[in-house]
């Protein structure tokens with residue numbers, strides 16, 4: 001075999017869509033090309049050994065923010081033990097500031113941007129000549145209809161055990177400066193009928209969990225409706241074997257026809273990820289994020305009240321111009337809307353993103369190592385940022401996990417940010433840890449904290465125990481709330497919907 005496509009996924013359950021696109025578009029080289037995926041945390045020598053078992057002439061690596069450090073070690077070792085193997089890099093992490101990166105210096109070639117056409121062409125030149133002269137090759141973006149869709153390359157094992165990533169479009173027309181998609185300037189849809197035919201065959205092969213990676217799924221309402229109708233038809237035809245679909249939405253665009261479609265989904269069939277990022281209009285303007293806050297709030301409220309979708313809403317702390325008080329106001333607003341999960345992220349300076357223009361004026365200090373998280377800003381110093389980082393971690397463990405749904409309402413009270421920050425500071429002093437806190441220990445700590453805030457011990461214990469009683473075991477089977485319903489949703493989402 002001649003060409004190996006490889007990457008280190010963040011988890012086993014994440015099947016790489018990028019590698020499957022490359023393989024689907026290899027043309028005459030496809031029979032000589034294979035995929036070999038790893039999971040971060042694997043030993044470098046083991047990865048290199050397994051790559052070399054295939055005796056490849058070319059290894060193409062998908063490089064992302066989460067795997068660049070480990071992939072750098074893999075490439076360094078690979079080039080030491082087998083310098084004759086040609087290494088080609090691709091992926092968002094090496095598509096910008098390429099020359100500044102150690103991994104790019106170790107590699108033979110780098111394809112920036114889209115690799116669907118350029119990677120196979122480069123491989124053909126490497127193998128058959130003339131030898132490519134340039135090291136860095138800007139990916140050519142073909143018409144969408146010319147890109148072969150990769151979904152048939154999901155194996156039966158992928159379908160049975162891994163998240164199936166799908167995309168009906170690439171790109172985003174918005175320009176939020178912290179986001180790599182802001183460089184796209186537009187979105188490009190794949191031909192819809194061909195895409196739906198692929199979904200159909202995945203479903204026929206047993207796929208039930210679909211994660212759409214489209215950056216703005218609700219841009220074109222007619223397209224969104226047709227895709228959602230595909231899932232509604234499957235749900236209607238086979239309610240005992242339901243599907244589950246995840247979409248990313250822009251929050252201020254939910255026209256009536258789309259609402260009507262969304263309202264038809266039963267519980268446990270739909271998840272929306274909705275980016276708010278900041279509710280502060282000055283911060284939004286600074287980072288070129290166009291968002292109608294009133295409309296966004298109205299839509300989230302509508303989704304909470306009139307749909308059965310699981311809602312995961314994103315906020316970013318550490319944006320230029322945002323202090324803690326402003327972030328706290330946004331957080332409290334989001335809590336009041338009632339979304340199931342608030343993803344509290346800390347700003348990252350992704351390579352290539354225009355947010356770099358604010359570094360000096362807003363005294364932004366970023367970690368130089370991936371994932372390039374902001375460490376301090378002119379308005380949030382390092383110790384305060386550390387408190388926010390811990391808040392985010394405990395929020396995930398206690399609130400987003402869905403394991404303490406009733407307790408969290410009590411814990412947040414009428415000042416959610418302030419109260420949860422007090423809890424976060426307290427639990428950190430008790431544990432000196434933000435990871436590896438066993439669930440039982442966490443529950444005891446929550447009971448203890450409720451007493452610190454003045455709740456009587458028996459009531460605190462009963463409250464936390466009531467959350468356990470309503471919890472679920474494994475995906476799809478609620479113990480308490482509804483013993484008969486079957487849903488395809490992951491366990492965490494089921495816990496939220498059951499709360």
Ligand code: SF4
Nearest residue numbers: 172174176179182215
């Ligand atoms: S944050 Fe969302 S809306 Fe903004 S550019 Fe990125 S993908 Fe588009």
